[in-house]
Amino acid sequence: MAGQVTIRRAEKRDAAELAILVDLSSHGFASWLWHGSVVRGEVETALECGRCQLRSDDETGGWKDASFAEVDGEVAGAVIGYSIDTSIGDVEADHPVLHPLIDLQKKVIGSWFIDSLGVYRHHRGIGLGRQLLDHELERAAGRTASLITESTNEVALGLYRSSGFVEVERMESVPLSADGKTHDWVLLTRSAT
Numbered sequence: 372m373a374g375q376v377t378i379r380r381a382e383k384r385d386a387a388e389l390a391i392l393v394d395l396s397s398h399g400f401a402s403w404l405w406h407g408s409v410v411r412g413e414v415e416t417a418l419e420c421g422r423c424q425l426r427s428d429d430e431t432g433g434w435k436d437a438s439f440a441e442v443d444g445e446v447a448g449a450v451i452g453y454s455i456d457t458s459i460g461d462v463e464a465d466h467p468v469l470h471p472l473i474d475l476q477k478k479v480i481g482s483w484f485i486d487s488l489g490v491y492r493h494h495r496g497i498g499l500g501r502q503l504l505d506h507e508l509e510r511a512a513g514r515t516a517s518l519i520t521e522s523t524n525e526v527a528l529g530l531y532r533s534s535g536f537v538e539v540e541r542m543e544s545v546p547l548s549a550d551g552k553t554h555d556w557v558l559l560t561r562s563a564t
């Protein structure tokens with residue numbers, strides 16, 4: 372039986388747990404990117420890099436934009452959401468794998484972008500993902516909501532479509548290695564009305 376579920380805003384001290392859940396929600400894509408800082412000698416591990424980024428007070432998509440689902444006081448999942456403003460037009464992807472993601476974001480200026488949604492496996496299937504999504508839709512406060520997911524992510528696509536999101540565009544991903552697989556990045560939006 373599910374325990375007591377609470378949705379709460381993240382605090383700065385949550386940055387490490389948030390890094391784990393951002394990585395989980397991206398199926399390891401985030402830690403692959405963060406590993407670049409290890410190679411450059413800036414941090415000891417990829418997760419340290421993620422924690423550093425997410426504890427920043429100024430970073431878009433950092434701890435200030437995050438919320439957690441807790442079960443009986445234990446973190447079970449997280450979501451991040453923020454408004455995409457016109458400054459995205461000046462953003463240059465600092466790695467080729469990010470090009471399609473930034474290009475898709477540039478198509479939804481003015482929307483409330485749901486950046487990461489993830490629930491630990493042992494807490495899945497009890498409605499936390501939907502509650503976190505609904506929490507972000509409330510934060511969208513009348514704006515169109517947008518998000519990007521992988522074309523292969525059937526569970527997430529099912530959740531988003533059943534919440535009223537529709538596909539507006541897709542772009543092929545850039546493989547992470549020479550023999551890496553590709554998929555499409557799918558941009559979905561949900562109008563507020």
Ligand SMILES: CC(C)(COP(=O)(O)OP(=O)(O)OC[C@H]1O[C@@H](n2cnc3c(N)ncnc32)[C@H](O)[C@@H]1OP(=O)(O)O)[C@@H](O)C(=O)NCCC(=O)NCCS
Nearest residue numbers: 395396488489490495496497498499500501520526527530
């Ligand atoms: C996607 C994810 C957040 C869903 O979290 P969750 O807490 O299990 O979701 P919920 O329990 O709220 O279920 C949401 C819907 O998805 C459906 N669903 C959940 N797990 C499913 C599964 N394994 N297969 C098919 N449908 C599934 C449920 O039926 C539910 O629909 P309903 O409310 O109409 O019954 C979770 O699977 C996850 O963290 N996945 C890995 C990270 C990820 O892919 N994140 C999204 C990136 S864009």
